[in-house]
Amino acid sequence: MTKWGMVIDLDKCTGCQACSTACQMENNRLPGENYQDVLYYTDRSQPTPKLVWFPRPCMHCEEPSCMHVCPTKATFKTEEGVVLVDWNKCIGCKYCMIACPYGVRFYTDEKPVIEPNVKDVFPGTGDLSWNPPYKGPQQDNAHGVGIQPHGVVSKCTFCYHKISKAPKGTSDLSNEDPALREYVPACVRTCAPTARYFGDLDNPNSEVSRLISDRDGARLLEHTGNKPQVYYLGRSAVVPGFKKS
Amino acid sequence: MDKPTMKVTRRRFLQASGTAAGAAGAAIGTGQLVGLKPIGEAQAQQASGQTVVNKSICGQCPARCGIDIYTTDGRVHAIYGSNDHPIANGKLCPKGHLGTYILYDPDRFKGPMKRTNPNKGRNEDPKFVPISWDEAFKTVADRLNALRDKGESHRFGLFFGRGWGASDVGVNIAPFGKLYGSPNAPIGHSSICSDGSVLAKQCTDGNASYSSYDYRNANYLLIFGANFLEAFRPYNNNMQVWGHIRRDKTPRTSVTYVDVHMNQTAAAADRALLVKPGTDGALALAIAHVILTEGLWERSFVGDFTDGQNRFKTGQTIEPDSFTEKWTNGLAQWWNTELKDRTPKWAEAITTIPADLIVKTAREFGTTRPAIALFERGAHNHSNGVLNGMAIHSLNALVGSLFAEGGLAYQMGPAYGPAPADPADYMDDYAKNGPHKKMPRIDLQGHEDGYLMAKNMIQEVGTNHLAGKPYKLDTALFYMTNPCFSTPKAKDWEEALKSMFVIATSPFPDETSMMADLILPDTTYIERWQDAPTYPFQGWPLAQLRTPAVKPLYDVKTFGDTLIGIGKLIKGPTGEYYKKVESVENILRHLAKGFEANPGDNGVKDFEGWKAKGCWYKKPYHWRQVRGEFFEWDGKGWNKPMSPDQVKAKLMPTASGKFEFVSSYMEKKKDWVLKATGRDPAKYNMPHWEPPKYTGSGDLHFITPKTAMHAEGRSANLPHAITLFQPANGGNKQSLAELHPSVAKAKGIKSGDRIKIKSDLGEIFAIAKVTELTRPDTLVLPFEHGHWAGGRWSKGRGSHVDEITPAQSDRISGMANYYTGKVSVEKA
Ligand code: SF4
Ligand code: SF4
C-alpha cells in the first residue's frame, strides 16, 4: 500500500515561499492563513548573525493527534496515509487545533490577517465562506478540498485532489516527469531548487526513501510520538526545537 | 508582547511572539481611483466546462518565466511554470503563482477615462469620467498634432519602464519619437534600474549590456549586492541553479556573498561579508591585490611576466615592459597607479571586513576555476558606482572568466523577421530636420550640462521640467513606470505632473494615474499579445510570447495597440506608418517569419508554433574562450579559432579589442569626466577607490532594497503577497524598518514601534523591526510600499522611501544613488 510522504531538503531550500503561494492559489487560502508556511528565525549578533528558515506543511502524522481528539471523526486518515478533514462532519469545535503540535490547522471564521477582508471583497454564497475570483474547479467537502464552508477547520491535504488521481503504484510524484506533473502537490511541483520531494514512504526504492536513508532524514518533534510523514534533510540542527532522531 | 506588524505564525507551534491584534493603518475603501464597473463582470465569462492550458510568459519581473495558465469555464484559476520553457523548467518564484490575482485585482481600471477636475494633487479627486477609446485617441492625437504644427513636438515625452530588446512592449516604441519628432520619446527607466552595471561593463569589456552567466558550470560565485535568492534576475532560474550547484553538482559550488545586511542569499552562502554601504569597490580592489601578489591570476587570459617571475609586491611598482598581456590591457598601469597599495588591511579600514576574510575570499576566488564575480545595485547605487562595478568586473578578467565555460558572456538576440514597416520610409521633412532636432533631451542625457555618458536620466525629468531647463514638457505618456513614486526625490516629479498633460496606461490605480488627465488602461499580462525577448540569461537566443489566456476582462487595450491607435491619427507619414503596422498581433506575425529560416530547438518555425510553445530558442551560445583561445561555433562544436580582430568585432568591442583595466571608452570623454567628477587624471579611467559621497546629515545609511515579492510594483495590492514578506524586512502587514539593537536601544525603540525616519528632504514613518541582521550603521527599509494612491490594500500601507531618498546620481552612468542617503531615526 502506498504511504505518501514528503521530504524537504533544508540545504537546498532558499526560503522563497513559492511553496506557500502555489498552495495559496491552488487551495484558495486566505491571505496569511497558509497550509504551508515558511518560518524564519534569527540568532546571534553582528557581524556574524544567523538567519535560518524552515518550510512547514501539515506533517500528515502516522499517529495524528488531531484525529484522535476529533469528537465526530471528521478528521480521518486515508488508506494512503493522508490526513483529511471531512467538512460535512466537522462541527468547528477546534479541539484538533489545540491537539496538533505543529500548528497547521485553520478555522474558517477567524479575524482576517489583513484588512480589507478578502471575504468581504469577494463574498461567498450559500455555505461557502468566500468566493475568490480565481477559484479552482475542484470542490470536495468530504475530503476538505476547495473553498472552506463556514464554521469548519481545514488543513493541508497534500493536494489530495491531485495525488489521489496519480496512477496506482507510482513511487514518486515529481515535476520532472511531465506525465505526472498534474498529480504533484502544488508546493512540490513549483519548488525551484527542488528542495521538496513527494513519494511513497513504504516503497524502499522510492526517491523519498533513498533520501531519508542516505541523508539521515529527520522528523519534527519526535518526542510527541506523532511520527510525521514529512522528513527534513540538511541544516536541521539549527532549527529551534528540531531534534534529530 | 504584542507585535501587531511582525511576521509571526498565528499558530502556537514555535511561536515567535504574540498574536495579531488590530490591523495596521491600511486604507479601507478605495478612494477616487477605483474603476467604474462591478467586480461581478470580471467573472461573467461563459462556461466551457473544460480546463484549457495556455502558454504565456510571466510579467512580474524581468526573468520572464514561461507559464502555463489554467482556465476553466472562462476563469483563470492557476499558474504554474512551463516544463518546456528553458527559464521556468516547470517552476516559479513566489510571485508567479499570484498572477491570477493580478488579473482579478478588484481595483483595476475598467476602461478609458478622462479627468474633469483641473486641479491636481494628492487630495484632489480627479473626478474621472468614462470616455470611448476613439475619444481617448483623438484627444491625444489632437494635442500631439497641434504641438507638431507649432514646431514644439519635442515637448512630448514617452516614459517607459520594463524593456529589453526592440519590441517587448508589443510594439517597438522607438520609431514613434523618430517619426513624430521628439528626442524624449522614449525615455527609459534604466537609470533607476541598473545602468551602473551596464556602464561598468561598457567601460571595461566594451559591451553596454548586462551579462549572461553560466552559473551551472561555475565552481565559485563571488556576489556583490545582487540578491541572488530574492531579487536578482532571473530569480526563479537562480533558485533552480542554487539547488543544482549547492547539492546536486559535484564538486559543490562555493559562494561568498557581499551585502549590507543578512538576507536570504547571505544566509544561504558559505560566507557572508556584511560590508559598509558603498565600499564594495575597496573590497574588490583588495581581492585583486591578493590575486596578483599571490600569483593566482589566469595566465592564459591575462598574460605573464616575461620571465615567469611574479613581481607584484605590495607597494612596489613593476616595469610595464616586464609583463606581456594577452586579452587584457593596462594591468601594469593599473597596478602601479592604484592596485599596489590596495591591501586587505587597507580595505579593512574602509569596508569593516576583517583583512583575513578578504585574503581567504581572494585565495578561494583566485584558485577555484571557473569563478564568477557578479554585482548589481547594491554595489553600484553610489556616487562611485561605476568604479565599484569596474573593480568587481576586473576580477572576472583576472581569473579568465570572460566567455569561458562556467563564466560570463553576453546575450544573443532572436532571429526575428523584419517588422511590417520600416520607419526610415516614413520620415517627412519635419521628422528629419524639424526644430526638435536641435533640442536636447528633457533629462539632459548625452548633454555636456547633464549626463554625457548616461543612457537615460528619468530621475532628472521632474526637476528639469520645474526649472524649465532645458524646457517644459507639454504632454507625457507613461508605460510601466511611475516616476512620481519611484525616483529619488519623487516629489519633484509629482509636482511636475501638475503642469503637464499626463496620460497614464497602468491597468491599476497608482500615483501617476492619480495625477493623470487621461487613463488609457493597459491589459494585464494574462490578457495580451506581447513578445518578450529574454533578458541576458545564458547567452543563446530566446524569444518568448505572451498570449491571452482570456479576453480582457474589461474595456482595456494592450499598450502597444494604444500607441498604434494614437499613431494612426498623427498627421502625415507617421499615421501611414502606423496604419501599415496595424496591430501588435500583426507585428508579432512578422517577427515570427524570421523563425522559418531558423527553426528553434523546440521546433518552433512560425507564428502558430510560437503561440503553442510560448517560446523560440536556439542553443548554444556561439562563442567560447578556452584557456586564452577564442573559438566560434561551427554547427558541431566551438571549433573555429577566432582572430584578435574577430574577438574585437564580436565579443570585446573596446579600442584595444581586449578587456581594459584602463578604459579607452572613458578616455574618449576624458575632459568631461575630469570636469564632472574631479577625479585624479592619473586614475579616472581605471577601477580605483573613491569614497562614496553620502548625502544627508543623519547617522544611519538608508538602504531600500527590493524584496522577493516585488512583482514590478504590483505586489503592494496583493493581499497574499503582503502577508508574505521575507524575513529580513518581514512583517505580515507591511514592510518593516530593520534597525540594529544598539541603535534601537540608544533611541528607546522597540520592535513594533512607530518610528520617524528623517533625511534632508523630509521625514517618513515606519514600523521598526529590531534585529541583528542589519549593521549598526545602517537602516534597511524596502521600497515599493507606502503608496499614497493605489488600490484598497496598497494605499496608505507602509512607508514611501523615495520621498526622502536624495537625488544624487553617478556622474558616469547616471545611475540614481538610491543607497547613498544618511538618515536619523527617532521614536514617533
Ligand atoms: S518553494 Fe522550495 S525553496 Fe522555496 S521556500 Fe518552499 S521549499 Fe523552500
Ligand atoms: S501535523 Fe497536526 S494537523 Fe497534520 S496530521 Fe499531524 S497532528 Fe494532524
Ligand code: SF4
Ligand atoms: S516574477 Fe519573475 S522569477 Fe517569478 S515567476 Fe515571474 S518571471 Fe519568474
